[in-house]
Amino acid sequence: MKKLILTFASIMSEDQIQILKQELSTPKKIVIVPHNNPDGDAVGSVISLHGYLCQLGHQVSMISPNDFPSFLKWLENSDLFINYEKESQRCDALINEADLIFNLDHNALHRTGAMESILKEAKTTFVMIDHHQQPDDFAQFIFSDSSMSSTCEMIYHFLEMMNDTDKINSAMATAMYTGILTDTGSFKYRSTTSTTLRVAANLMDKGADGEAINRKIYDVNTPSRMKLLGVALRNMVILENYRTAYITLSQKELNDNNFKKGDTEGFVNYALSLDGIVFAQIFIENESEAIVKTSLRSKGDFDVNQLARDNWEGGGHKNAAGGKSDLSMTATVKKLISILPAYKNELRDVVI
Ligand code: 5GP
Ligand code: MN
16 A cells, blocks of 8 residues: 555645545454553543544454553543453454554554564554654554644544544543643643644533543542652752753662552653753663663753653653663663763753
8 A cells, every 4th residue: 555644734635535534434453552551642542543433333452552550441441452461362363353553642663562573563554643753664654743732632633634523422532632631731731732722622512521531630649659759759869950850769669659550650740840940850660671661851942852762762752751771770870960961051051
């Protein structure tokens, strides 16, 4: 099939939309995949697209590389996800039989963790819908726009292009609203445009309850998560010369505070919220994978996507990226300290 790169930033030709419509006009076996460690945007986009494709009469499976946080498990149909870590053989069979595979909220197959090798081998048509920078070249249909707030906003625009926004039911609207809410930091980040807000408003009209979604996502702290946050804040180191703050959490500190997936979500933002700080990084030890997972956040024009690509085997967006280190925690922090001088002028010049 001819390769199509469709960016929402440019006006898509009617022909391009028609080819995909044609593909979806007869019943297909479809698999939808989010990235490893799926967040609100990944889970929300998969659930909403699943709702749409089921209405078109397709046989649709949602396969997640691994589990997702419990604060997303109230979403309608979130129980239909198949966890690749738990049922890899069943998932491999579904992938090998699929006519179409949608990759959502990631633009490189290595972001699907343990699913990378089976997806690389799959001889089928891939559709990527994603808002990260620098997409890889694995899909026949690429819907990529790094100016978008979230993949969930892109799903809404995708449905607009398909002339099918009337198919958005309240479960789909709730899932999309959730992804937009979480990926924009509650409509705070620069990626939140007037269009993002119009999409969110339309989703409310279609049944998304903004107050309830906010409460179910953010007002579900556990005492152990709050204690872990206390440890993280105590461990925070401020490097005023570099307008940088970083946080470490060791495996022991996680264990001592009954760590559950998702508990450290948002911790790095406390470091970034310091007045004058323009770059924040958190390092979280993961003994079972023998890595230190890291999240990077920035203000203004300081590009953590590039920094993560160059130093931490990762990437993401200009102001929010992730990555990892194979070194010990001590050596990882030393590495950060050794990297910073190269960015000193850039960090000094950030205008906020
Ligand atoms: P987080 O720090 O919340 O895990 O991720 C922040 C952003 O960077 C998210 O948009 C996420 O998808 C992206 N991201 C996280 N880890 C990686 C990674 O290893 N590689 C790439 N390319 N993006 C990542
Ligand atoms: Mn996203």
